[in-house]
Amino acid sequence: MSALSLRDVRLLQLRVDLHKYMEEQVPGFSIEKKEKSSLMKLLSILLFFNKSFMTKYATTAYPKIYVPTFWGKHKRTQLMELEMLIHEFVHLSDRKKYGHLFNIIYLAPQIFSLLALAALWNPWFLLALGFLLPWPSPGRAWLEYRGYRMSIAFYYWTRGKKCNMNWVARQFTGPNYYFMFPFKKYIIKRLESDLKNIEKDDIPNDMRKIKDIIKKRF
Numbered sequence: 001m002s003a004l005s006l007r008d009v010r011l012l013q014l015r016v017d018l019h020k021y022m023e024e025q026v027p028g029f030s031i032e033k034k035e036k037s038s039l040m041k042l043l044s045i046l047l048f049f050n051k052s053f054m055t056k057y058a059t060t061a062y063p064k065i066y067v068p069t070f071w072g073k074h075k076r077t078q079l080m081e082l083e084m085l086i087h088e089f090v091h092l093s094d095r096k097k098y099g100h101l102f103n104i105i106y107l108a109p110q111i112f113s114l115l116a117l118a119a120l121w122n123p124w125f126l127l128a129l130g131f132l133l134p135w136p137s138p139g140r141a142w143l144e145y146r147g148y149r150m151s152i153a154f155y156y157w158t159r160g161k162k163c164n165m166n167w168v169a170r171q172f173t174g175p176n177y178y179f180m181f182p183f184k185k186y187i188i189k190r191l192e193s194d195l196k197n198i199e200k201d202d203i204p205n206d207m208r209k210i211k212d213i214i215k216k217r218f
Ligand SMILES: [Zn+2]
Pocket: 087, 088, 091, 144, 147
C-alpha cells in the first residue's frame, strides 16, 4: 500500500467534511453502491439510452446517493468523486425542498406515459405512450442546470480553472439525460455567465456554504 500524500490527506478531510454537512442537511443521507442496489439495476434496464448508467454516473434516490462501480477504487478519481457528490447533493437539497413535485418535474413529460395504464378502461389512453419519446424536458434541464452549476463551481474552486463546457453541454443535449435540452449554445452561455459570477464570488447562499467547506481544505 502506498503512503498518503498531503493531497490525499486533504481530500480525505474534505470528503469527511462534506459527508458530515450532507448528513446534517438531509436526514437519512447515505452513499450506496449502485451494483448492490436492485432499484439501480432495474433503472439501468429502463434507462437503456444511458450506456454508462452503472459505471460512470451517480444517481440520487432521496435521501441516498447511489455511486457507480469505479467509486473509491482509484486515487486519480478522488476529486472527481467529490465533484459528483456535491452535484448530487444539489438534487437532494432540491428534492427536500420541493418534495414529490421534484420527481414529477424531473421525470416529465416522459412520466405521463403512465397514463397509458388507463387503456384497460379506454384504449385511447394508449396514445399516452407517445410521452415516452425523447421530448425535451425543461424541468429536468432546470434541475440538472442547478446541479451542473455547482459542478463547474467545484471544479473552479479546487482546480483553479474552467471545466470543459462542451462536455457539460453535451449532458443536456445528448442521450445521458434523454435529450432533455436541445439548445447547446444557450446552456453554454448560461454556464459561462455563472462561472464569471463564481470567479467574482457573487454566488447564492447554498453555494456559499459548500465553498466555505472546500476552502478550509483547498
Ligand atoms: Zn444531476
